[in-house]
Amino acid sequence: MSAPSAPAQAGEVLLTVDDLKVHFPIKRGVVIDRTVGYVYAVDGVDLSILRGETYGLVGESGCGKSTLGRAILRLTEPTNGSVVFDGTDVAKLKGEALRTGRRRMQMIFQDPMSSLDPRQSVESILVEGMKAHGLDKDKESTNKRLRELLSSVGLPESSLRKYPHEFSGGQRQRIGIARALAVEPDLIVADEPVSALDVSVQAQVVNLLEELQDKLGLTYLVIAHDLAVVRHISDRIGVMYLGSLVEEATADDLYETPLHPYTRALLSAIPVPDPVVEDSREQILLAGDLPSPANPPTGCRFHTRCPWKQDTQCDTDRPVLREIGAGHRVACHFAEDIRDGKIARHEVKAELVGASADLNPDLEPPAAANVGL
Amino acid sequence: MNTLLNKKKEPIDKLAGASAGGRSLAAEAIRRMARSPVAIVGAVITALFVLLAIFAPLLAPKDPFARTMQDKVELGRGIIPGPMPGYPLGVDDFGRDFLSRLLVGAQQTLLVGVVATLIGVAIGMIIGVLAGAFGGWVDTVLMRFVDVLLSVPSLLLAISVAALFANPNQWTVIIAVSIVSVPIFARLLRGAMLAQRDADHVLAATSLGVKRHTVVLRHMLPNSVGPVIVQATLTLATSIIEAAALSFLGLGDPDPSRAEWGLMLGNAAQHFLDIRPELAYYPAIAIIIVALGFTLLGESMREALDPKNRR
Amino acid sequence: MALLEVRDLRVVFQRRGEQGFAAVDGVSFDVEPGQTVGLVGESGCGKSVTSLAIMRLLAKRGNKVSGSVSFEGSDLLKLSDREMRDRRGRDLGMVFQDPLSSLNPVIPIGLQITEVLERHRDMPRKKARIEATELLDKVGIPDPSRRLTEYPHQLSGGMRQRALIAIALACRPRLLIADEPTTALDVTIQAQILALLKDLVQDTGTALIMITHDLGVVAGLCDEVNVLYGGKIVERQERHSLFAEPRHPYTHGLLASIPRLDAGRGEKLVPIRGSVSDNIPWEDGCAFAPRCPNAVAACRESAPELVPERGGLLRCYNPVLPVVAAREGTR
Numbered sequence A: 001m002s003a004p005s006a007p008a009q010a011g012e013v014l015l016t017v018d019d020l021k022v023h024f025p026i027k028r029g030v031v032i033d034r035t036v037g038y039v040y041a042v043d044g045v046d047l048s049i050l051r052g053e054t055y056g057l058v059g060e061s062g063c064g065k066s067t068l069g070r071a072i073l074r075l076t077e078p079t080n081g082s083v084v085f086d087g088t089d090v091a092k093l094k095g096e097a098l099r100t101g102r103r104r105m106q107m108i109f110q111d112p113m114s115s116l117d118p119r120q121s122v123e124s125i126l127v128e129g130m131k132a133h134g135l136d137k138d139k140e141s142t143n144k145r146l147r148e149l150l151s152s153v154g155l156p157e158s159s160l161r162k163y164p165h166e167f168s169g170g171q172r173q174r175i176g177i178a179r180a181l182a183v184e185p186d187l188i189v190a191d192e193p194v195s196a197l198d199v200s201v202q203a204q205v206v207n208l209l210e211e212l213q214d215k216l217g218l219t220y221l222v223i224a225h226d227l228a229v230v231r232h233i234s235d236r237i238g239v240m241y242l243g244s245l246v247e248e249a250t251a252d253d254l255y256e257t258p259l260h261p262y263t264r265a266l267l268s269a270i271p272v273p274d275p276v277v278e279d280s281r282e283q284i285l286l287a288g289d290l291p292s293p294a295n296p297p298t299g300c301r302f303h304t305r306c307p308w309k310q311d312t313q314c315d316t317d318r319p320v321l322r323e324i325g326a327g328h329r330v331a332c333h334f335a336e337d338i339r340d341g342k343i344a345r346h347e348v349k350a351e352l353v354g355a356s357a358d359l360n361p362d363l364e365p366p367a368a369a370n371v372g373l
Numbered sequence B: 001m002n003t004l005l006n007k008k009k010e011p012i013d014k015l016a017g018a019s020a021g022g023r024s025l026a027a028e029a030i031r032r033m034a035r036s037p038v039a040i041v042g043a044v045i046t047a048l049f050v051l052l053a054i055f056a057p058l059l060a061p062k063d064p065f066a067r068t069m070q071d072k073v074e075l076g077r078g079i080i081p082g083p084m085p086g087y088p089l090g091v092d093d094f095g096r097d098f099l100s101r102l103l104v105g106a107q108q109t110l111l112v113g114v115v116a117t118l119i120g121v122a123i124g125m126i127i128g129v130l131a132g133a134f135g136g137w138v139d140t141v142l143m144r145f146v147d148v149l150l151s152v153p154s155l156l157l158a159i160s161v162a163a164l165f166a167n168p169n170q171w172t173v174i175i176a177v178s179i180v181s182v183p184i185f186a187r188l189l190r191g192a193m194l195a196q197r198d199a200d201h202v203l204a205a206t207s208l209g210v211k212r213h214t215v216v217l218r219h220m221l222p223n224s225v226g227p228v229i230v231q232a233t234l235t236l237a238t239s240i241i242e243a244a245a246l247s248f249l250g251l252g253d254p255d256p257s258r259a260e261w262g263l264m265l266g267n268a269a270q271h272f273l274d275i276r277p278e279l280a281y282y283p284a285i286a287i288i289i290v291a292l293g294f295t296l297l298g299e300s301m302r303e304a305l306d307p308k309n310r311r
Numbered sequence C: 001m002a003l004l005e006v007r008d009l010r011v012v013f014q015r016r017g018e019q020g021f022a023a024v025d026g027v028s029f030d031v032e033p034g035q036t037v038g039l040v041g042e043s044g045c046g047k048s049v050t051s052l053a054i055m056r057l058l059a060k061r062g063n064k065v066s067g068s069v070s071f072e073g074s075d076l077l078k079l080s081d082r083e084m085r086d087r088r089g090r091d092l093g094m095v096f097q098d099p100l101s102s103l104n105p106v107i108p109i110g111l112q113i114t115e116v117l118e119r120h121r122d123m124p125r126k127k128a129r130i131e132a133t134e135l136l137d138k139v140g141i142p143d144p145s146r147r148l149t150e151y152p153h154q155l156s157g158g159m160r161q162r163a164l165i166a167i168a169l170a171c172r173p174r175l176l177i178a179d180e181p182t183t184a185l186d187v188t189i190q191a192q193i194l195a196l197l198k199d200l201v202q203d204t205g206t207a208l209i210m211i212t213h214d215l216g217v218v219a220g221l222c223d224e225v226n227v228l229y230g231g232k233i234v235e236r237q238e239r240h241s242l243f244a245e246p247r248h249p250y251t252h253g254l255l256a257s258i259p260r261l262d263a264g265r266g267e268k269l270v271p272i273r274g275s276v277s278d279n280i281p282w283e284d285g286c287a288f289a290p291r292c293p294n295a296v297a298a299c300r301e302s303a304p305e306l307v308p309e310r311g312g313l314l315r316c317y318n319p320v321l322p323v324v325a326a327r328e329g330t331r
Helices: A065-072 A095-104 A122-132 A139-152 A157-161 A169-182 A199-216 A227-233 A251-256 A261-269 A275-280 A335-339 B025-034 B037-059 B098-134 B136-151 B154-164 B170-197 B200-208 B212-248 B261-271 B278-305 C047-054 C081-090 C109-121 C125-138 C157-169 C187-204 C215-221 C239-244 C249-257 C322-328
Strands: A013-028 A034-050 A054-058 A080-085 A105-108 A187-191 A219-224 A236-241 A244-250 C004-013 C021-031 C036-040 C063-071 C092-095 C175-179 C207-212 C224-229 C232-238 C307-309 C312-314
Touching: A013 A065, A013 A219, A034 A065, A034 A219, A034 A244, A054 A065, A054 A227, A065 A105, A065 A187, A065 A219, A095 A105, A095 B200, A105 A169, A105 B200, A122 A139, A122 A157, A122 A169, A122 B200, A139 A157, A139 A169, A169 A199, A169 B200, A199 A219, A199 A227, A199 C249, A219 A227, A227 A251, A236 A251, A236 A261, A244 A251, A244 A261, A261 C187, A275 C215, A275 C239, B025 B037, B025 B278, B037 B098, B037 B278, B098 B136, B098 B170, B098 B212, B098 B261, B098 B278, B136 B170, B154 B170, B154 B212, B170 B212, B200 B212, B212 B261, B212 B278, B261 B278, C004 C047, C021 C047, C021 C063, C021 C232, C036 C047, C036 C215, C047 C063, C047 C175, C047 C207, C081 C092, C081 C109, C092 C157, C109 C125, C109 C157, C125 C157, C157 C187, C187 C207, C187 C215, C207 C215, C215 C239, C224 C239, C224 C249, C232 C239, C232 C249
Parallel strands: A054 A219, A054 A236, A105 A187, A187 A219, C036 C207, C036 C224, C092 C175, C175 C207
Antiparallel strands: A013 A034, A013 A080, A236 A244, C004 C021, C004 C063, C224 C232, C232 C312, C307 C312
């Protein structure tokens, strides 16, 4: 992907995802493996991210948000759909074009332990990306750049010759951020950037990410399960459930007027460090387990647990993400009626599902997902 | 969390881990081994063995091939003289100084063990890396082949391969023994590579735009090598024993004048065990001690490299 | 006399040839019957080790436990192994964080419950099975009689945790210790489990010690909260007071650094500088001093004691001023 003639300006659309699907085949077999089914990790997602904004993607395990993030970066192969980044469909790139194209979209990983190669010194970690794109030609300027990178993430220069295991979790995460910044990307996908860190360190890293965005004009896609963190850092938020986007709105709108039943349940489930709020607020408890992504319910994926499920449409027709109010999209047949109070909540009988941990696409993509270039 | 109660009052802006730093994992592992008695014993035995092998010709008091005392030996009447002045361990059936043969034998034995292991590692690694890095049908085909090799008990496999050669010699022994260890290394590497393929830091390198082969060679392979080193030391030990077994069974080098422990053991056990059994015991004990040394070294290396032991 | 009285509990871990490390460094607290007490802190603060020490579940070697843990009058630390085994399950129940590793994977769920019932309540097998079915129903597992013969891996994480709670409550213990019971679960499942715990505890009058790092969980569940740092309790308060006016700089810092769902976007998070490993030993001063914005000279000379404060306890020479605390506290 060569440099575009006129890079997208702030406020313009930087990334558009159109009907993206990631289906992992489930293989069984003794000598030769046959495909016996699919895990529908991401099942048709449309979204756009504007340059300079922070888009938060939330959902619980099995919703496919991590898989979506990796599919956008082609770390997992999309089964279908397009990912248009600044005019080029990344999903269709191959070979060298893909490799050079990667420079503009980087990832920050969840686990600070495993995301850094334990055998590499910090200097080597930071320089590697630069080397891959020929940015390290001049030794002088490379060194300068390394020092800049370290200082922008709040680490001392002496870190260069040290190894990852000599740092704490929060510091390792900073190294990971510096590594992503080294190649001067436009978009950074942060996959659970703070969930593996101690609570008192999370705020440091969140603040750092915000600072860097202001300073460098970065665009973020933040994937997290902690809605409080996401609300704090995001301009817009998308809520995912079982492979689909069920609601999308600005952070404030989502919190003040959640329209999708799942969003409402999610918001009410999050513990708030304030006893007065906790005692007084109404809880919407979901019944039962998350259905298996290998065997999603018919129609609306959420209907098996939805306290507002109706007898028509919910179990037969899959709702489309449609706009209700400015910039607020919901995938629910009865969103307006629920909002206006025309439909009451009812009790849901819990349906037991077998353990879906081994089919959870966010935790362990099966071996069939190969790391393509 | 840093768990030691440190007695220093650290100033508040000193970050955790702000030592002089720069110690790689390998260096830390070596430090850990230096404190373990098992590692030290293993290392000492191994070092002695290697030194012995290198300097044996200088250390041997007599020429190991000179049949100087041959006239004193009368196999027909069941006479092999025992220890004599100048021949502390006695002589063998050809009147050669046994001590010298034992010392020089270290050279040949080490050679067999090292070469067989190296060949096994090399071939096994190639198979394992290819299977792990490519996956798909490459993986399937290679692993089925490895499964076939693994399904035969190791000694039986070695014997079968050795028996294929019309003219058994030192090299046929080495090849037979190395083939036994190939599937072990292949599986080890493949498993490690598969684990690395999904590792975050490998994904990170890919997403940075690093070329595929660089990712494999610089990120996946080096992190897979730890268990291989450990296994190699253990394989060295078993290779020596298997080579000795082959010689014992008569599938090795038929030339009895060669000084190699397995050969000496086999020769003595077959021909004059009832006359002078020590001539079989000495090489057996030597093999056991050396195998033990390598095993201890390998085990302590495995412990030292275990990430759970890292603080 | 309180149901549980922990006095000056100390747990020192010692590896061969190294200095000892006091994971729990003089912790004292009470639990009244029916009360829910929270132990809050981050990783390494000693909260889990405290609960393991109370239940006498620490390894036999490598650590030294001192102090007293008085349960209904008898010191648990002085009981023999056998007597302690009688107590566990019958009088004291425990729910752990990871249900998959806490449940025996090769034994069906039903058997794991009936085992406890047979041992401690001397129930014949048949009666125990009926009781087990009722228990599973009480914890909200659908179709409980079928579940009895299933294995842990056949249930989802949330269901497993419910099963664990069922096992823990099978013998109606007077005290239940829950160590991060929902940390490994999704947030909507967490809400279910916490609601369940709250209901059960109220229905049966069981006292509960809730161990967690999540202040939100504590806010909704606990009557009294102990904040731990570096193996010591640094603040104890009734929950409304703690959140309305956190006086210890650590508690205050934690609350200021956690993003709140109901907070507007403009409000900046105020992190606590440094990390958990930037501490000094309690012998030399206050362990939190290197990170504390309120640190004064006295903080590096000697460790502060726990002193009474607004009905609770506080360990600080220079606590956060009430005005500031109230501003940053409950909004």
